[in-house]
Every structure is written in structure tokens, then in C-alpha cells.
Amino acid sequence: MNTLKLLPLFAAAAVTGLTLTGCSSVIDKIQPEKAHEFASTQDLARDWNQTADWLPADSTQIKIREASTGGPAILATTTDDDLDPAQCVETERQSAPTYSDDWSPTDVYVDHVFACGNWAVIKTDGGWYGWTPNDPDEKAASPAQ
Template sequence: MTPHRTPPLALALIVAAGGALTLALAGCTGIQDALSQETTAEFSDAADLEARWDTSVPWLPADATAIVTKTKPDSDIATVLLRSGSALDAATCTEVDRESAPTVNVPEGPDVYAASRVFACGDWSVAATDQGWYGWTPNSAGEKEQAAS
């Protein structure tokens, strides 16, 4: 009987595929971000976000904590999920019919399609969550116009 040998190239491909599978199963955010061309970041509170993040969030409550952001690099597309017990500032945000949805999503964020109303805060739309707020930019032109009025 002749022993069966796997050709070296086939063996290398099997090992590489197994490694890719292992990485995919690990659920590593860095790998997911690299493949999706999205960047996820976490901030402890509002001061931390304002100090380290280069995107303006004019509606951000001062008591915001446990902040998670997701962005598309080199664009204005962003999403923010945070904990807060504060209401949004009425001078900055106006409740409107939802016309938009996030382009990038924080996995722990709410289903924004379940909300018929959101707050328009300039370029941002913001939906209430059980523990705070979930905002995205850009929003629709209609939402932005209503925020300015």
C-alpha cells in the first residue's frame, strides 16, 4: 500500500484557510473593522470623547459615559452609542419624523427602523435607547432642515 501524501501547496492552503476561519470565529473587532473599512473606538465619558475624537458631536450630553463610536475612515459618516440620563438640549435638537438611518452601525445599538421619531441635531439624527442615546451622521436633508428651524 502506498502512503498518501498531501502536496505541500495544498497543505499550506488548508492551514491558511483554517487560520482565517479561526480569526473569523474569534470575532476580533480589529479584523472586522479592517474588512468592513470601518473603525470602532470606545471612550469612557464625554470629556474623553471630546479630547480624543476628531468628529464634532454637538448634541453630546455632558453626563455621557460608555461611549462607542463607529466611523468610515476619510468621510463624515459616524455613529455614536452612549449611556446618559440627560435629555437632549432643545436648543440643539428637535424631535422629527425619522427619514434616515445610520450608514455604519454599532452592534449594540437599537433598531432605528423601529423608531418613527428621532431628534434632529444639525447634521446628526439621534434616537433614544433604554440607557441613553444612539446618533448618526449624516442624516437626511429633511431632518437637517427641521433641526435648524
């Protein structure tokens, strides 16, 4: 009977031990998403293992939620600049974000998005919000392939 009372304590200790030892594969299976924040596009380019070439150079307050293995992601940024027409073109929306966060816009189901390579991007108050992957037809419309 005493052993059963101690079982939750042992389980908690084991999980804490795995977390503190940096056993990322266990953490990734428990929580298959991760979040990042970058102050600038330079920080993002240096420290993130994916790319978002569509981001205006003056972007700040870059927030990302993505799969812990890379792959699907959402990204929000603050900027006054427009998207580069050599990277992005407006097209009919055919995709939707895989993730959301408290900083995500509430209305992503708009009629049109900007196709920027494998990202779909929409204008927000004060910046841009994008998700990847987008639909293959959106990607095909993009000048940045």
C-alpha cells in the same frame, strides 16, 4: 510544487508585515470601518476627529462605529440627561444609520427622531443613539446648523 505549498505562508507573512508596520491605507481598504470607545464627553472631544455637539455633558460609555475616512458614523451613549433643545428638535424620521453593531438598538425605524445638526438621534434605554449623516430635511429642521 514546493513553491505552491509555500505561497499561502508567504501571503500570510506579507499581510502580517503590512499590519505590523502600520500601513493604515491597506488596512482601511480591507476594513473600511473603525470603532472607538470613550469614557466621557471630555475624552470624546479630545480624542475623536468628528463632533457630536448634541451629546449631553454627563454622557459616559460612548461607543462609535464610523467609516475609516470619517464621514458616516453611529454613536451610542449612556446618560440620564435630555437633549438640549438649542441643539435638537423632534422631527419625522427620513434617514437611517449606515452602520450597526452589537450595541446598536434593534429598532431604529421609528416614526420620529431628534434632528441635532447633521445627526439623527433616538432615545434608548439608558441613553441616546445617533447616526450621521441624516437626511437634508432633518438637518434643516435642526436648530443647530
